[in-house]
Amino acid sequence: MGAQAVETRAAEIVLEVRGLTKVFGSGDAAFTAVDGIDLTVRRGELVIIMGPSGSGKTTLLTLIGSLLKPTSGTVHINGLDVTAMKESALPEVRRHSVGFIFQSYNLLESLTAVENVEVVLNLAGGGGRTDAVKAEQLLTDLGMGHRLHFKPRDLSGGEKQRVSVARGLANDPELILADEPTANLDSKHGPEIVLLLRAVAKELGRAAVVVSHDARIQELADRILWLEDGRFKDNPGLAVAPAEEKTTEV
Ligand SMILES: Nc1ncnc2c1ncn2[C@@H]1O[C@H](COP(=O)(O)OP(=O)(O)OP(=O)(O)O)[C@@H](O)[C@H]1O
Ligand SMILES: [Mg+2]
Structure with missing residues (x-):
């Protein structure tokens, strides 16, 4: 029974x-951008990194998503050590297990909004009409x-961001x-997007790691982690800003 309990607990870790x-x-130019990070995220969790x-x-997220090779350390996704995998096996993991939402959108300029989402579904081995409907x-x-057939150049920054979320x-x-x-x-x-990510995590049992400077979304997180000089610190970022303190103190 003990062994089974351990197994069930392990299965919750994404x-x-x-x-x-x-x-x-x-050498002299060496710079440690991410410095010995430990992090566990379980099914259903939304973690915000500030x-x-x-x-x-960004370096931490790209390492987790295996877009960048770490100098040392390991990343397990669903129990699979992606840091030990061959380069040739990684695209498969990225296509099926990891959804990226980049600040820089990463949209294909020649495709419409709906085609930009469809192409992700096609790459993952979907096909035809169902992909279009899902997108x-x-x-x-x-x-x-109302913007399904617009190309990225005709979309606002916020609209492009939403296409990028749909792709993710x-x-x-x-x-x-x-x-x-x-x-x-x-x-x-802004909060709507994070509410949606939260709903995806909670209702579909996914895990989400979101980098944000946005104070408006903090209350939506299960955990907020504060990164400084490549390490997690105790949350000084959550203290009341001095300016705010002054106005409330008067
Ligand atoms: N390819 C690279 N070569 C050298 N240094 C890099 C490289 N990529 C990032 N860095 C450096 O690593 C540090 C961390 O960069 P990173 O982009 O992860 O920061 P960030 O926390 O995402 O910042 P921001 O909030 O501005 O997006 C920075 O000092 C950056 O200049
Ligand atoms: Mg960044």
Whole structure:
């Protein structure tokens, strides 16, 4: 029974990061951007990572998503050690298990919004009409039903961001990695996107790691982690800002 309990607990873990380190450059120019990070994220969890510019947030996400090779440390996704896998096996993991939402959108300029989402579904081995229907549904859920056939150049920053979110969610990934997904969105659409990521985590049993500077979405997180100089610190970022303190103290 004991063994079974351990097995069930282990199955809940979607992401397990141990001692993850990235050093850019070498010799005198060596710079440690991510410095021995440990992180465990379970099914149903939404974790937000905050921290100053240059603290290593994007580097950490790209390491977790195996877009970048760590200097040392391990990343397990659904129990699979992706840091030990051959380069040639990684695209398969990325297509099926990990959904990325980048701040830079990563949209294909020659394709419409709906085609940009469809192409992700096609790559994962879907096909034809079902992909089109699913892509339309996802975009409509994200409030983009009236922009399905627009090309990226005709979309606003916030609209492009929503297409990028739809791409990240298209394959029903176990693990969603989002780098500042609300940066170009207003006070209505920003929290909406994170609410959607939260619903995906809770209702579909996925795990989400979201990098954000956005104070509006903090309350939606199960955990907030503060990254500084490539390491997690106790949450100084959550303390009341001095300016706010002054106005409330008067
Ligand atoms: N390819 C690279 N070569 C050398 N240094 C790099 C490289 N990529 C990132 N860095 C450095 O690593 C540090 C962390 O960068 P990173 O992009 O992870 O920061 P960030 O926390 O995402 O910042 P921001 O909030 O501005 O997006 C920075 O000092 C950056 O200049
Ligand atoms: Mg960044």
